Amino acid sequence: MSDERTTVVETTPAHSGALLGAIAIAVLAAVGGLVWSYTLSNRITHQEAALSEANQQNAKLAGELRETNARLHVATDELGRSVGMTQKQMDTRAQEIMAREAADNKRLETAQKQTAQQVSAVSSDVSSVKTDVGGVKTDLTKTQGDLATAVSQLQSIKGDVDSHSSLIARNAGELEVLKHKGDRNYYEFTLSKGQKKPVGTVSLELKKADPKKSKFTLEVFADDRQYDKKDRNVNEPLQFYAGKDPALYEIVVNSVGAKNTVSGYLSTPKGAPAPPNVQ
Template sequence: MSITPSPVPGPEKQPLPESTAASPAVSSQIKSSNLPIILLAVVMVLGLGGLFLFTKNLSDRLEQAQVSLQASLTSQGQSLEQITRRLDQADARQSELQGEVGATQQTLGSTQAELQKARQMAAELAKQQQAAKQELASQLGELAEVQEATRGNLGDLSTDVSGVKGEVKSTQAELEATKSELKRVIGDLGVQSDLIAHTRTDLESLRARGDRDYVEFDLRKVSKRQKVGTLQLELKKTDEKRQKYTLNLIADDRTIEKKDKTVFEPVQFYQQGYRQATEIVVQQIFKDRITGYVSSPKLRDAQAAAANMQ
């Protein structure tokens, strides 16, 4: 029996997988399926870039708007500050005007009171003048009766006429003197003042009358008081623009303040032993300086003088 050797087994040939043969087709399919993703990625990148540019542009605009708004707020704040200052100035001016209005009203009230007194004096003088006219008419009527009754005695009649004329002249002189009183000034105490001297010539004329004593002064704003006649004067302040002044006068151990007086205004006060008022008249007002005179009565009150002697 022969033995036939069996064939040695060798490696078997494996069949090639089908995918190897179909590789190009699969690769093409894979590329086709990735294309939308790539396009989507490109679109997203472009969108993000556009969004970044839009965001940056919007940020720049917001920054510009913020700067513009800040500048506008700063300008408005400055304008508001200017308006506030103007309002403060207007309030201060209003307060000043209110003070001036109050002072003007006080001055007006004083002036109206003086005018009322002047009107009363004028009415009284008119009554006196009317009474004088009536008296004159009565005297003329009596003269006519005398003339009718005594026609035969022309000499006596002429004498009577001369006497009546003299009385008429006397009455007219009294009327003229009464009218001249209207030219006198009412002092700050409401008392009719003596005649006011506006010049040195006027002052010399008043001295020549011999009714009162006149002492001139040149008063400056200093710490010490200045003696003028029997008084002591102390200048407190002057307003050269408004022509007003304020001073203290010291007499009979009293200090009296005369405030906001004007040029040629009789500043009146009474000294012990005198019935008539002593007057201070300022003729010129300068800065921290005034000039004028003091007018004081010569005759003392008899009762006061007797009391002082006792």
């Protein structure tokens, strides 16, 4: 008997401790569930508020989108009308450009034809010019030959200064030959008795003329000096030196007139000064 009471006393505290532990766990679970439920409730409340706000924003955005779509539709219509007008203008402009290009092409074709004709004409002219040049060369060669022959036929006469010989012209034809020879300058003159006349860069004065004997007396004024040529003959070279660098000048009288006049020419070196009115 005493043994059984000992056993009962030993097992009762064990069952009480387990029950208390279960109760504690249940209480803790209940408290945790309450805390979790409260927390979840708060979260749900916040989420619902956020969702409501999001729905409001979506509604606002949807309204703005509808308004934007309406404006875009209007703008699209206006743009379509504007593009339609621009297209018409572009078509008109394109037609103008095409017409101008066609006209330009036609002008170009005409110009090319004209150019071809001109080139053909120029080629023909060039051929003619070549022929003419050949003829001119032939004529020039002949002229040079004739000039050489004419020069060789001129008379060379000694002048009155240091017996210097020179070719003289006895008439207008021979004077032209000398001019074409090109090595001197020639100034023709006609003087009357008592007349002092500038010839080239000198002055001449006829003092006396004897047509019967073809003689004359002439005074020459050059570089502030005077040269007397007394009783000289027709076609006689009358020579003197003149100029800054003294060079040989020459006077030839070709004829003595019945009215106390003489005609002839003055010959000067190619590099001698020329009178102001002679280029």
